[in-house]
Amino acid sequence: MTHALLVIDVQNDFCPGGALAVAGGDEIVAPINAMMEEFDAVILTQDWHPAGHSSFASSHKGKSPFELIDMPYGPQVLWPDHCVQDSKGAAFHPELRTDGDLILRKGFRSGIDSYSAFFENDHQTPTGLKGYLETRGITRLTLVGLATDFCVHYSAVDAARLGFDVTVRMDACRAIDMDGSLAAAEQAMRDAGVTLA
Numbered sequence: 724m725t726h727a728l729l730v731i732d733v734q735n736d737f738c739p740g741g742a743l744a745v746a747g748g749d750e751i752v753a754p755i756n757a758m759m760e761e762f763d764a765v766i767l768t769q770d771w772h773p774a775g776h777s778s779f780a781s782s783h784k785g786k787s788p789f790e791l792i793d794m795p796y797g798p799q800v801l802w803p804d805h806c807v808q809d810s811k812g813a814a815f816h817p818e819l820r821t822d823g824d825l826i827l828r829k830g831f832r833s834g835i836d837s838y839s840a841f842f843e844n845d846h847q848t849p850t851g852l853k854g855y856l857e858t859r860g861i862t863r864l865t866l867v868g869l870a871t872d873f874c875v876h877y878s879a880v881d882a883a884r885l886g887f888d889v890t891v892r893m894d895a896c897r898a899i900d901m902d903g904s905l906a907a908a909e910q911a912m913r914d915a916g917v918t919l920a
């Protein structure tokens with residue numbers, strides 16, 4: 724059984740002082756670094772948007788961050804500009820260990836967001852992570868990172884649906900928590916068969 728740690732989006736823009744700061748986002752860096760020792764493989768994801776990305780409220784006239792819009796692929800929350808490719812905000816937290824095996828970038832197509840590390844927000848376009856994990860014989864995944872209710876949530880649910888044995892270490896995650904999104908995410912993860920630890 725090969726067990727990987729999947730570290731979701733521990734980037735400056737999701738930490739205090741960042742463009743889409745998650746409360747306490749930086750508190751999970753030291754515990755995640757320590758956990759890396761315990762796994763057969765370590766994979767990090769990086770939210771990686773081109774300037775003017777369609778998930779940015781600034782790309783939609785008259786819209787504000789945290790409003791919901793309809794995109795061709797379904798509803799989409801609009802965000803402040805964040806994790807713009809090559810910006811300081813898109814960089815990993817400076818204290819995060821980045822000597823893992825794979826860094827997977829997502830959200831790099833202008834017209835579609837990608838919360839999940841497996842599929843873009845149309846739930847169809849693959850990122851390639853499934854093939855990578857299968858090719859390496861990885862069957863168990865432990866997820867940590869930011870944000871619990873968005874990228875961790877969607878990644879965990881997709882992983883479970885794809886047949887991986889999935890645990891989310893809630894103590895090493897932090898949430899945005901808008902309009903009950905954390906409670907809804909916890910329920911959706913449990914319903915998908917994800918273990919919340």
Ligand code: VGL
Pocket residue numbers: 731732737770802838869870871872873874875
């Ligand atoms: C995320 C909102 C927008 C996340 C990424 O990493 O959870 N949330 N982009």
Ligand code: ZN
Pocket residue numbers: 770771772778805806830
């Ligand atoms: Zn994003």
